Amino acid sequence: MTEAVEIKPVRKSIEVELAPLDAFQLFTSDMAAWWPATHHIGKTPFIEIVIEPRAGGGWFEVDRDGTACQWGSILAWDPPHKVVFAWGLQGDWTFSPDLRKSSEVEVRFTPMGDSATLVELEHRHLERHEAGAKIAEAVDQGWTPVLAAFKALIEKK
Amino acid sequence: MANLEKAFEALGDPTRLAIFQRIATRPHSVGEIAGHLPVSRPAVSQHLRVLKDAGLVSDVKDGTRRVYEVRPEGIEALRRYFDQVWERNLKAFQAAADKISREKGSSDDRSSGNKAGKKVH
Numbered sequence: 001m002t003e004a005v006e007i008k009p010v011r012k013s014i015e016v017e018l019a020p021l022d023a024f025q026l027f028t029s030d031m032a033a034w035w036p037a038t039h040h041i042g043k044t045p046f047i048e049i050v051i052e053p054r055a056g057g058g059w060f061e062v063d064r065d066g067t068a069c070q071w072g073s074i075l076a077w078d079p080p081h082k083v084v085f086a087w088g089l090q091g092d093w094t095f096s097p098d099l100r101k102s103s104e105v106e107v108r109f110t111p112m113g114d115s116a117t118l119v120e121l122e123h124r125h126l127e128r129h130e131a132g133a134k135i136a137e138a139v140d141q142g143w144t145p146v147l148a149a150f151k152a153l154i155e156k157k
Numbered sequence: 158m159a160n161l162e163k164a165f166e167a168l169g170d171p172t173r174l175a176i177f178q179r180i181a182t183r184p185h186s187v188g189e190i191a192g193h194l195p196v197s198r199p200a201v202s203q204h205l206r207v208l209k210d211a212g213l214v215s216d217v218k219d220g221t222r223r224v225y226e227v228r229p230e231g232i233e234a235l236r237r238y239f240d241q242v243w244e245r246n247l248k249a250f251q252a253a254a255d256k257i258s259r260e261k262g263s264s265d266d267r268s269s270g271n272k273a274g275k276k277v278h
Binding site (some may be wrong): 010012119 | 233235236239240245246247248249250251252253255257258
């Protein structure tokens with residue numbers, strides 16, 4: 001598969017008034033406490049978001065009707081510094097276990113003084129998703145003014 | 158979000174994908190596309206309307222004919238979607254963290270009562 005056109009990663013950062021380990025735990029072991037309830041893929045709302053605390057572990061929602069819907073997996077598990085998820089949800093909200101079709105979400109926790117943490121998130125390799133790849137492929141058919149415009153647009157951000 | 162789903166859907170059709178890929182190489186008119194693909198002009202127009210609704214292409218008038226070109230903003234749809242998701246979700250995370258921090262702060266009052274230096278912004 002061609003990855004000639006890369007979609008620039010989404011990067012966000014925030015500061016929280018928690019020590020890194022507390023922030024890490026809230027992010028990973030208590031995700032359902034803060035993840036917006038509107039964001040789920042099961043037929044019924046989720047009651048739990050499970051992150052298996054190890055590299056290779058699963059990342060999935062458990063819904064009110066008892067079904068589990070997988071979102072991705074854990075690529076790196078390094079508390080309280082870093083966690084990397086594979087985001088396996090595709091454009092039609094089905095899960096693909098294929099890491100070549102999964103984007104990556106890296107979250108880093110850096111101490112800021114005694115009891116605050118800088119949380120930095122990077123969602124990268126978006127072009128690996130089927131829709132992203134299709135678009136990238138389509139644009140890659142020739143070096144055109146469109147591609148130049150696209151590159152200019154993503155480099156501007 | 159709505160736009161992104163539309164974009165996925167629009168490119169899910171092989172004929173539309175072929176049309177989109179053709180337009181990506183350079184702007185095309187309806188007639189040019191119909192001339193290159195085994196699709197009638199009305200069908201091409203229909204497909205173009207779907208691509209346009211999804212924000213993937215736009216049309217400009219070129220004399221008497223209408224020419225379709227790819228919108229760079231459409232290509233950015235996926236990234237824009239995740240940008241919005243994380244903007245909202247990280248704010249929700251921050252709010253939850255603040256709540257825990259406040260609860261901790263009030264239970265620590267007895268021992269120190271000192272929250273100086275904790276403020277961020």
